[in-house]
Amino acid sequence: MSITRSETSFYKKNGYLVKDELISKKDINKLNILINKIVNKEKNSRRKVRDQGGTQSYNNYHFVFTSNSSKNKEILRLNNPQNNNKLFYNLSRNKKIIDIVKKLIGGTVRFHLGKLNFKLPNKKKGSLVEWHQDFAFYPHTNDDLITVGIYLEDCSEKNGSLKIIKGSHKKELFSHHSNNNYFIGKINTKKNKINLNKSVSLTGKAGTVVFFHCRSIHGSGLNYTNGSRPLILFGYRATDAWPLINDGNPHPETNFDNYDKNIISGKKSLVPRCTDVPVIIPLPKKKHYVSIYQLQKSK
Ligand SMILES: O=C(O)CCC(=O)C(=O)O
Secondary structure, eight states: OOOOHHHHHHHHHHSEEEETTOSOHHHHHHHHHHHHHHHHHHHHOOOOOOGGGOOOOTTOOEEEESOSOSSSOOEEEEEOGGGTOHHHHHHHTOHHHHHHHHHHHTSOEEEEEEEEEOOOOGGGTOOOEEEEOHHHHSOBSSOOEEEEEEESSOBOGGGTOEEEETTGGGSOOOOOBOTTSOBOSOOOTTTTTOOGGGEEEEOBOTTOEEEEETTSOEEEOOOOSSSOOOEEEEEEEOTTOOBSSOOSSSOTTTOHHHHHHTEEESOOOSOOOOOOOOOOOOOOOSSOOSOHHHHTTOO
């Protein structure tokens, strides 16, 4: 099962596509059982937390916490779940997902990144994610990159579904820098007169998969429920989209073999495809940031 021509046109026009319950209930249940185990083990561990879990770095599997306190530690994110468990790895290579990605980014696919964002209830300091474009974090020589979000539980505006601004992938790449010229990973929507009326909430039942373009402006609101909102995000890129910076994910200059091992469809090539895409280098950063949550709070 892939997508119809009209779904492809919808994606091209709007910069996103929602596929209801693409992943079966059975597979979602298995993932949720595994996640509960991982989270409980980590919460009960007495391991000392430093830097709220540390930064995203090559091939790393790690947790991002709300604080360094072992008593009140809450897990915001699990980075690179696909590196540590077959179930997550298989999901990142799921045929239904990859077939759609292939159609949407032009035929070749290289795995780029993986994370599991929990979005804690608001009362447990689960933050909102401010408006941003993923391409601002990792510019490439072309923009055939896509983010895929998989809801592991039913997701509505109440528990912080993703929101996206229709058609924004065709507009400019906005500055994600502060007034002091530091990269802070968010857009000043007022200053840039971004029409938030064009935003749509990407809600769906558990197993729903959302696909969005790397230049689509997106974010998510607060979670007003008592439970967390687990969302797996996987990034994929065309094999000839060459990274212009090292974003802490598989990178040719860090480990060339591993970079190519992440090819899912298509051939290796040393010839990047350079297209006329807007690029702003995401530097400097005030300090080496731990997560998007921290980064977006910096000035
Ligand atoms: O977890 C979310 O709600 C969105 C996260 C996101 O957009 C990101 O990590 O780039």
